[in-house]
Amino acid sequence: MIRTRICDLIGIEYPIFQGGMAWVANGELAGAVSEAGGLGVIGSGQAPAAWLLEEIAKVKAVTQKPFGVNIMLMSPYLEDVMQVIIEERVSVITTGAGNPGKYIPALKEIGTKIIPVVASVALAKRLAKAGVDAVIAEGYESGGHVGEVCTLPLVPQIVDAVDIPVLAAGGIFDGRGFLAALALGAEGVQMGTRFMCAEECTISPKVKQMVLKARERDTAVTGRSTGHPVRCLDNKLMREMAQAEKDGASPDEIEKMGTGKLRLAMVEGDIENGSVMAGQVAGAVKKIEPAKDILLDVIHSAIREWQQLQRIMNQG
Numbered sequence: 334m335i336r337t338r339i340c341d342l343i344g345i346e347y348p349i350f351q352g353g354m355a356w357v358a359n360g361e362l363a364g365a366v367s368e369a370g371g372l373g374v375i376g377s378g379q380a381p382a383a384w385l386l387e388e389i390a391k392v393k394a395v396t397q398k399p400f401g402v403n404i405m406l407m408s409p410y411l412e413d414v415m416q417v418i419i420e421e422r423v424s425v426i427t428t429g430a431g432n433p434g435k436y437i438p439a440l441k442e443i444g445t446k447i448i449p450v451v452a453s454v455a456l457a458k459r460l461a462k463a464g465v466d467a468v469i470a471e472g473y474e475s476g477g478h479v480g481e482v483c484t485l486p487l488v489p490q491i492v493d494a495v496d497i498p499v500l501a502a503g504g505i506f507d508g509r510g511f512l513a514a515l516a517l518g519a520e521g522v523q524m525g526t527r528f529m530c531a532e533e534c535t536i537s538p539k540v541k542q543m544v545l546k547a548r549e550r551d552t553a554v555t556g557r558s559t560g561h562p563v564r565c566l567d568n569k570l571m572r573e574m575a576q577a578e579k580d581g582a583s584p585d586e587i588e589k590m591g592t593g594k595l596r597l598a599m600v601e602g603d604i605e606n607g608s609v610m611a612g613q614v615a616g617a618v619k620k621i622e623p624a625k626d627i628l629l630d631v632i633h634s635a636i637r638e639w640q641q642l643q644r645i646m647n648q649g
Contacts, residue, residue, distance in 0.1 A: 335632060337520035338498045342466060343425055343446060344399050346370030347632055350500060352525025353403020353427050354477065354610065356599040357536050360391025362624065365533035368396035369625035374427060375402045382413035389421050399424035406431025419443055427469060429478065434463045450502070452480025454494045461495040468495065469523050472503030476526050476612035479554060479564050492518030506614040508634025526612040531624040537602030540609055541621060549616035556591065559584040566609040570594060
């Protein structure tokens, strides 16, 4: 079986994280992924601490294995959310939209592993010096908020720049992508879009069907003028935002167009006027299946691909 430093660092069987997607990754999904041997991650987004406490209880009702919480460092509830993390002694936090440096001492004291999502070498180096335990190098192919560099060039550059473990994210769907990430020097992967179609994921069935019907070119990136570009499945909202940017709308106007639209899609099922955040691998997702089956498929297909590569190399 495949085992890396990430497995030993956290105490998980497979070095696969489920992405902490806001309004998607709740306690049901995170608990199922962790129980199956990966790292389930609750996406706290901008939810209040009381909501997070309820989702943590759901995870603990399903599994005693390690799980994580993704924290948006720009959340208006950040201080209260961090207090819940500490009181509940959450195994891992992944972070985005900021620097978790001020919280590192308190988290280290209770044994929580801090693993930020990064989209640049400079940020990875800065956070490694601050004392984080690992980083997730997320490429442009991913869903949601994206950087400017694709996974293939980003991962090895970050691996070469830091001494801590690196996970790869963005464009990873199956064992082929997992094995490719390992070849780039990563010691694990984070997957989001495929887990949107896990049976345990409670998003609107309309969103799941939209993912299943997606083709490889059905995502779009908008919001570049705001400094916070986002990749979503193409729909009415995305086209309206793209046109508004083209017409010179201000960053504030563009931000306002997207406010509340993620929940509108994921929870309420409005797939035309909501923000259906998903990565470019949406075109590869073909079925709804249990989270455990997703994990096992990734691992077993990676092993098959590795055996095939060995046969190819041995022919020389």
